[in-house]
Amino acid sequence: MLCATNVHASDSISKNASFLCHTVLNGKSYNYKKHFSEQFRAKLPKKVFQKLTRDLIDTAGKCVQFKLVQQKQNIALYQFISSKKRVSEISFQIDEAGALAGLLVKGIRFNDISIENADDLKKYLSSLDGKHAVLIESFNGSKNISYRAGSRHPIGSAFKLYVLGSLVDELKAKRFPSWETRLPVFDRWKSLPSGVMHNWNEGRMVTLRDFAEKMISISDNTATDHLIYFLGRDTVEKQLTIMKNDFVLDNKPFLTTLEMFKLKWAVPQEYTKKFTQSNEDQKRNNLNEIFSKFSRADIGKNGVHYGTPYLTNELEWFASTRSMCNAMKSLKNKKDKTALGVLSKNTPFLDKTEKSHWKYQGYKGGFEPGVLAFVYLLQSKKGNWGCVSVLSHNKTKGLNQFVIFDLVEKTLNLAKKTIR
Numbered sequence: 001m002l003c004a005t006n007v008h009a010s011d012s013i014s015k016n017a018s019f020l021c022h023t024v025l026n027g028k029s030y031n032y033k034k035h036f037s038e039q040f041r042a043k044l045p046k047k048v049f050q051k052l053t054r055d056l057i058d059t060a061g062k063c064v065q066f067k068l069v070q071q072k073q074n075i076a077l078y079q080f081i082s083s084k085k086r087v088s089e090i091s092f093q094i095d096e097a098g099a100l101a102g103l104l105v106k107g108i109r110f111n112d113i114s115i116e117n118a119d120d121l122k123k124y125l126s127s128l129d130g131k132h133a134v135l136i137e138s139f140n141g142s143k144n145i146s147y148r149a150g151s152r153h154p155i156g157s158a159f160k161l162y163v164l165g166s167l168v169d170e171l172k173a174k175r176f177p178s179w180e181t182r183l184p185v186f187d188r189w190k191s192l193p194s195g196v197m198h199n200w201n202e203g204r205m206v207t208l209r210d211f212a213e214k215m216i217s218i219s220d221n222t223a224t225d226h227l228i229y230f231l232g233r234d235t236v237e238k239q240l241t242i243m244k245n246d247f248v249l250d251n252k253p254f255l256t257t258l259e260m261f262k263l264k265w266a267v268p269q270e271y272t273k274k275f276t277q278s279n280e281d282q283k284r285n286n287l288n289e290i291f292s293k294f295s296r297a298d299i300g301k302n303g304v305h306y307g308t309p310y311l312t313n314e315l316e317w318f319a320s321t322r323s324m325c326n327a328m329k330s331l332k333n334k335k336d337k338t339a340l341g342v343l344s345k346n347t348p349f350l351d352k353t354e355k356s357h358w359k360y361q362g363y364k365g366g367f368e369p370g371v372l373a374f375v376y377l378l379q380s381k382k383g384n385w386g387c388v389s390v391l392s393h394n395k396t397k398g399l400n401q402f403v404i405f406d407l408v409e410k411t412l413n414l415a416k417k418t419i420r
Contacts, residue, residue, distance in 0.1 A: 012098035013076045017066050020090065021080050024053055025063035037101040059402050060086040060108050077106070085111045108402040115410040118145045128403065130394030135321035136415045138386040139329060145418055149322045152247055153391040156366025157194075157219045158373040159251075159317035161327045164343075166231050166239040167212060168336045179209040179338050185222075189229055191258040192299065195220025209338060216364055217345035221257035228256050244326035247318045253284050255317070262290050264310055266298040276314040309370025313395050316371070325387035328362065328377040332385060343377060349409045350376070357381065357416045370394050372404050376412070378419055386419030388412055 016035075023030050032046040044052075061082030069077040069089070080088045087109040093102035115121050125132045125147050133148040170176060182205040190198045197220050200206075211227050214220035228236055233254050240248045255263070263272050267290060275286055304310050319327075331339055343362030350361050359381045366373035376388040390411055392404050 010071065012094050013071060013074070013092075014068075016092065016094060016098070016100055017068070017076070017078050020078075020092070021063040021066040025057060025060075025080055025082075025088070027054070027057055027062065035100055037095045037097075037099040039095075040099075040101050040103075055400075056088065056105065056108075056402075059400060060084065060088050063088075075102075087111060105402075107405060110403075110406045113406070113410070115407075115414055117414070121145065121411065121414065122147050124407070128392075128407075129397075130392055130399060132393075132407075133321045133389075133391045134411055135325055135387070135389045136411065136418045137325045137388075138384060138419045139332075140384050140386075142384075142418055142420070145414065146321070150246060150320050152250070152318055152320060153373070153393050154312045154316035154368070154371045155319045155324070155373040155391065156317070156368045156371045157221075157224075157257075158319070158324060158364050158366035158375055159254075160215050160219065160224055161324075161331065161364050161375070162236055162239045162243060162245070162254075163224060163227050163231070164212060164216060164339060165243050165327065165331055165334070166236045167208065167227060168331070168334045168339045169239070169242070170231055170235065171208070171336070172334075176208060179207065179212075181208050182206060183208065183211070183226070183230060185226065189222070189225050189258075190296070191221035191225050191256070192261055192296065193221065194218060195222055197222035197226075209342075212339070212342050213345060216342045219365075225256040225258055228254070243323075243330040245323045246320045247323070249280070250318045252280050253287060255287075258296070259287055259290065260315070261296075261299050262294050263315055265300050265304055265306060266294045266302055268302055269304060272302075272311065272315065276311060307369055308398065309368075309395050312368065312370045312393060316368070319391075321375075321389035321391055324373070324375040324389040324391070328375060328387045328389075329385075331362075332377060340377075347376070349405070349412055359383070369398050370396075372399055372401065374408050378415065380416075380419050382420060384419055386415065388415045388419075 019035060061084035063080045064083050065081045067079045069079055075093045077091045080090055089106040091104045091106055092100055095101040113124060115124060121134060125134065133151050133153060135149040136145040138144060185200050185202055185204045185206060187202045195214060195218055197214055211223045214223035215227060237252055237254045240251055263275060275283060340362060347361040347363040350358065357380060358378050360379035362377035364375055370393060372392045374390045379385045388411060390408050392399055
């Protein structure tokens with residue numbers, strides 16, 4: 001039996017879906033206060049929301065129809081289809097009065113863009129703003145698909161693969177007894193989010209397995225910095241050569257995440273730019289000074305806006321798509337089941353059902369304003385191994401994440417033809 005409350009909620013949800021499609025996602029004017037709850041408006045001012053929806057319209061096109069995917073009480077997921085046949089998946093929630101109380105854009109499918117082969121991929125990549133590189137590599141010697149596979153890119157948190165590789169080698173060398181070795185959390189090594197460990201109490205004992213899982217699966221910066229200090233900066237730097245990074249010197253000294261945060265968003269800008277122009281020895285000396293003069297509380301106070309790219313070509317961790325696939329191949333060849341398990345915890349854009357093309361899926365990504373990095377270690381159900389890496393960079397303005405996400409998804413589909 002369908003109760004009256006559910007009927008009312010369904011009616012309100014349908015009306016809001018129509019409002020979103022034919023008004024908001026058509027760029028028409030509307031009364032923000034009337035359609036959105038007080039809580040929603042407090043979190044997202046009208047000008048900010050309008051900017052987001054303008055960006056969505058610019059990317060997907062104006063909405064012409066909408067389709068319910070699923071609904072549970074006062075929450076619904078809809079597909080909003082544009083005149084370009086692009087599909088935006090948006091989840092929204094209504095309050096008791098029927099006003100929009102929450103909204104999440106889950107992704108955009110670019111159905112008007114087809115990438116069926118290497119030529120399609122190269123043509124599409126050359127049309128995008130910014131700098132992009134893609135590599136689909138089969139480890140069994142099949143013909144690879146590549147686009148600027150040797151070009152230098154900032155990689156954000158994808159650098160954490162080198163920390164994982166170092167940890168595996170140090171465990172094999174018996175520097176640490178096992179993955180279950182427990183080590184303490186130190187306040188002085190805590191970084192900023194992403195992650196959760198920055199909120200953990202000093203002295204809490206954590207296994208190396210948990211440090212690694214947090215570093216890779218949720219890109220925990222505090223877990224990463226602890227591992228770098230436990231292993232030693234020089235140990236991780238040696239791993240760059242072991243895992244065949246194309247730009248070893250550009251990654252020295254190998255920065256912790258907190259050092260990166262301080263250099264970009266705490267240190268005076270003129271000091272940061274001077275740091276980027278210094279030689280390796282000078283940089284190492286300057287890092288000690290930075291840690292003593294600037295604290296986590298200073299981050300965000302040097303006038304650099306966190307939401308825009310800043311020195312992404314000068315101050316970052318660097319690699320090529322070839323380097324990234326070399327890193328994944330190295331991790332595979334180390335044959336450590338725990339490390340491979342860690343890599344498999346979070347694998348976005350991949351089919352995880354029984355129908356999947358893939359027997360094994362491993363992943364690490366990276367993000368910073370103007371920087372997106374994706375690298376996958378994959379094994380087909382026939383047993384063949386390979387790698388997919390997509391690196392995107394725009395040093396002057398932010399990347400359109402929806403465009404890059406769709407590119408990654410289409411590249412992964414194309415990889416099924418190469419990694420068979």
